[in-house]
Amino acid sequence: MKLLKLVIVDDEPILLQGLLDTYDWADMGFKVVGSAQSGEQAIEVIKETKPHVVLTDIRMKQITGLMVMEEIQKTDMDCMFIVLSAYRDFDYAQQACDLGAFAYLLKPIEDEKLRETMEAAYRTCMEQMEQEARYESWEKLLVKDGTSFQQVVVQNYVRDRLPEEKVEEVFRTLGDMPGNEERFITVYADIDVVYKITDYLDYEAARFALLKRLEEELESRYFCWRADGEETGSAFIVRTTDKEAVGKLKHFLEYIKKEEQSRVIAAISKPYKGIAGIKRSYVEARKLFEIASVSGAGAFTSPEGVELPDQAATAGESGDVDNLIVNAVRRNSEKELKEAFVQFVYGLPHEEEQQRQHLHRMMLKVELMLQASYGLSEDIREKFRGYYDNLGTIGAAKMVDVCYRILCAAIEVRKSDAKQDETRYFKEYMSEAVAYIEEHLRDEELSIVSVASHIYLNPVYFGRVFKNTFHMTFKQYLLQQRMEKAKKLLEEGKGSIGDICEAVGIHNPSYFSHVFKQYTGKLPSEYKKEYEG
Template sequence: MELLKLVIVDDEPILLQGLLDTYDWESMGFEVVGSAKSGVQALEVIRREQPHVVLTDIRMKQMTGLMVMEEIQKEQISCLFVVLSAYRDFEYAKHACDLGAYAYLLKPIDDEQLRSTMTGAYNTCIKQLRSEEKYESWEQLLLKDDDSFLQVVIQKYVQNLIPEEKITEVFSVLHDLPDNHDFFITVCADIDLVYKITNSLDYEASRYAVIQELEAHVFEHFSYWKFEGEDGNYVFIIKTQQKNAVRQIKTLLEQAKNEEKCPVIASISKPYKGISGIRKSYEEAQKLFGIASASGASAFTIPEDLEEQEDDLNQFSEDREIRIINSIRKNDFVELKETFIDFIYHLPKEEARQCQYLHKVMLRVQFMLQDTYGMNEDMKNQFANYYSNLNHLPAVKAVDVCYKILCRAIELRQEEAGKNETGYFKEYMAEAVAYIEEHLQEEDLSIIATAAHVYLNPVYFGRIFKSTFHMTFKQYLVKKRMDKAKRMLEEGDTSIRTICEEVGISNPSYFSQLFKQYTGKLPSEYKKEYEV
């Protein structure tokens, strides 16, 4: 394995040493060529070593990881940034993503997620390095394997890396110049990117099976060159003299797609003549593939009248994001769908900003899940795959992906709730208890208000509350009020009326009655026991 250069940055010496010593970076494809204990030192190391990847903490003194990223961008040093952040560093993480960070990892670092992220970063760097390599030794390649060589040359040609004169020269050397009877048709095919994100474990195997199926059905009838397109999809450039080839290819392609359970996206160009027709067919098929990919089977699409929508974006962001988060906390599919539709109908009209707002709400949901009860591996993988594919997702497709992940979050929460209902809702109960303590002096404090505060149905909340505390909400509220009254009576000269106000019972007679039921004594009798 070719080792790439890695620099690690953290201003906490113990954490930095842990990152350097704990992980087998070579097995992930990296050689640690430098480390830094501050942002300033990080800039020096990056400038000197020119690493392929930088793993850096976001929150550092004096110069943050974000400032390092901004400076490196200004200096046009090419490297990928993987950033580390705590659960509460939401704004930092969002800013890092805006600056183009490849990925971010939450502390404490999950070993599998780190390995997956670094593997993805390695593959991205290797692909970029390979694309930047100049093509050399044409004569040797021609002598060794003219067909493979021609395939590489055609790939470079359609991607505008080789001029038409050069590929014409290659065809001439091979004595294979196209004539007036030769047509070129390009087919682009792949699995829908949504499937990759939401079914990551099955994706590679399914993708391989799909391409094998397509080749078996379609391309055994034609001569073709096969390679990966600029966006990672499979490209087949077909050379044929059949006038009805497009119709035949389309029929065979549909047969192959119908045999596969996973969603296949494909496009076919019109036939074009001549060497220039190779590039025309490729560009047309790629454009059609982008349209097909963006408008594939969708749970949601951006409304056509979106450009007419105007809204206060600050209010949009805060209000609608909170509603989406709350619907997930309540495990309410109906409310999630309603709030998500409202969310996309009010997205800003620029596609880049649409993706930015989608990214932001996904970050907030992830932090909410982490802060409450955590996420299982399925959820972690789906969020990680979403973030790593952001650059390849048009806004329309990103909407579908986000909605499916949010629905899956609710499904997993419901599954977990069924296994251990009391334990599952312990965070909710802790928040409810804090709310009761804070509002104990309010006479209208009720189970409805408390349940609404933690975003649960009142009836369901009451059942979970009783299961957790072994008493009803009303009994718990009376107990808390009476315990507070006892403390105030024990502490000194506070009047009964003041105590009534502090415990949310305005009627002194009713308070005295409740107090006697709870302690067996009237407030005045209880107070005398603590008088000196």
Template sequence: MYKVIVADDEPAIRQGLLKIVDWEALGFCVVGDVSNGIKTVALHQELSPDLIVIDIRMPRMDGLQAIHEIRKTDGDCQFLILSGYADFAYAKQAIEMNVSGYVLKPIDVEELKEELLRIRAKLDRQGRAKMSEFHADALREELILKLIAADPADAPELESELAPLTSFAGKSKQILLVEAEDISQAGLVYVESVKTRWLELAETEGLGYGFQTGPYIGFLLKEDLNRPEAQNEWTRLLQDACGLKMGFTAAAGRIVYELADLRQSYEDALGLLKNRFLLTEGQIHMATEPVLSDIATESNRHAAPDLEALATKLFYMLDLGRREGVAETLEEAGRALVAYDSSETAIKTGLAKVLSVALSKLAALHQCVDIQEYAPLLAELYQHAHYDRVMSAAQSQLAELAGRLGANGSLPVVKQVMDFIQRHYHENLKLETMAEMYNYNKGYLGRMFKQHTGESFHTFLDKVRIQQAIRLLKEGRKVYEVSELVGYPNVDYFHSKFKKYVGASPSSIKGAPSKATTFSLETP
């Protein structure tokens, strides 16, 4: 039975139509009747009828306006117009909107039956065509899935079956795989609706043939995505189907020229999507393009990164207030992590460790830094589905932190280095490290420093350390404790340095406070 809605502003005519026509005998079932165009549009959205018998002259919204609104979303619904006005203008507008028939009032029952029978025949033909098309689509999808998984020996036979069901403007063929991402917690129903829209894209746009394989929607493309115009068009179509609630990651395999070789293109695309975390969301990635250092294909291809050293470097950059240095250090850490183990878990875990250590050191040095404020950032790193989003979140918040701490950022570089030594004298500071942080040549920075201070970097560092050592010794600390606290792990080395600058041993300062006061050290 085909569903029918009757729309006429005269109740007597609506009731008469329901009684004078044996709808069921003609293959129809009346599912509703309404009195104006607005109600017609609303009921169409609710019931999706196959036929609407509609009057032209109705209040609020006439029949032609209602048909125009419905045609915006439904090209299949049939319309049979009723009108008491034998006006060609109405008929012309109706023809332009692809209506099925036009019956004048007063209604001739036999004429109405003939029109309904003609419309039913048309609906039957459309139904058979859709069924045939459905079977063809199902068979084509089945053959595509078999081909992308087939042994090379079986591929030619499958190709011969698939070829008649496809049409290509050119000889090139390519597989595109797309994975949906719920970026706004829209839910499974919305995800599935987006996948359905994607499958419809290939057919409605005439760009290829859709299929579903595991979590991916696939397309056997009719044109080469290496062409920028084609890639841009597909990107736009995928984005439009997603709306604002969904994202996607897409990968295209190599170009092949025989259907039997589809498996190669499919495996290329699948290989890229297995590294989805390293791919940018909302773009189509090509198998021929390098992806973040070519994406590590084997674990432990490089040595494990020194996360402690990277965290220390990040800590220094934050303490100096160098936003550019913070971004560069994060990128360096990311590249090192990817080169060693490109899995999502390993990268996120390693990056979280680098940030945690750097922020802990910073909080110990600056009272204004509360590490608890950055707990949400560390949690957020695990929520992002893509590397670039993780890095963007980290860079954004750490750049803001560097900006707050960078009060000395406008000072000359040598003055910044001097202030830095005063805060970090107890660490393993090297001129090479400082030069790297400021993107200077080591020799050039060393000459600048000596010209400004009159002393070499290492002499200045030693003097700051010895000055701090005298303070600690006066507080009653043990010599070996002071040695480590000021940055000399080897206590004998500390003794030699102390005697060089003070002219006495550390124990003499500790054991003779009155004498200790005679030792002085020029403040750097």
């Protein structure tokens, strides 16, 4: 095993010596190349030894661990920080995370947790070093085939396998940096996976034909790169100066969906600038594709001014009970939260102080996840803050109940936010649906199915979004529109009752009179008399 360089920092001599002597660092993949008892000394040792990893206490006199991190970030050194802190130092821990700390460990350190963290740090460092080595070999390909190499680089970049600065370096080397007028738009498309269940061979054939056609058609219109999804869908990243490209792409995809009899699921990102815009457009299109897959949308786009929430994960290994709780909150599932929380409580140690540490660690992970995604409202933020402030004064048994209540409240906020976001994403679809209803109000066959089909959405999903948008069911809205139009026609004295029945799509006069009286309290003839003469 190749040993990586490690520097250990703690301003308490006894604790520092304990860290140096107690653990078998070589067994975890590290060789201690230096240590320091102050922040100032730590900066000197780090600059001199250039370690791969620094294990440092946060709270130190004069120069804190945070200051050490900030100072090292100013240099060209690329070393990883693992920070140590008491549970009361949450603000320090949060700042350390903001500065890019790899991990945060509570004092007193649990041996198993330290080993897990150091081994994870070792794997991450080795992966980064291997990635850099691969990139150096890739540079040689530039001489042979710049275009193909660029395709490989972009595909790895959008999948988080290459950092932005490396991609910029490739584009700059090729003399192909994006201009001020250029934008990147990602089209993400596939055949609806439902058809895979009903006819696997037909699904695969249709999928192959669709992606081949998209590749040919898009390449004939624009310069683009292709990046196949890891599970479903393929992305086509379009590079263009055409300001109307999003509209043209949407029209093109809706045309294909009609040809394929609604089997195509597709999403289109907004246009973005620069190298960062390549990934931003890809991530947005992929998230929109997930929404489109549920809704059945044919060429789904995000409305202007609406940003998709970042669902960045902050959890560690999936087997960790803490992360079961984090994932339950992330999925807004009270049922999963209850099951995970019961498992968490039964796994708490007997000592009250250790129980507090476990609770603190779990709550910190949840708050960081909320901060990285959505749901951390001011009220929820205050609940977390109150929890941290009282962690050392209230009994652990009471704190368990407090934690559960805070997590349930966070799920409620996230559900509300998600419902609002869903309404915003489908704003354009709802506007088109309302216009279609108004235009076809006299059609007796007008239904939720026909309207959903017109705007390329799944009827069940459309019904849910429609209700969230207008706070009434589709059936209630349709009846309201028909009755309001009937009232207007009666007030204006235009046509007979039979004519009005035809105009509002209720061709049975008896049924129309019955419904109208339920809606207004009067028969159509009575209502009409009030406006005559």
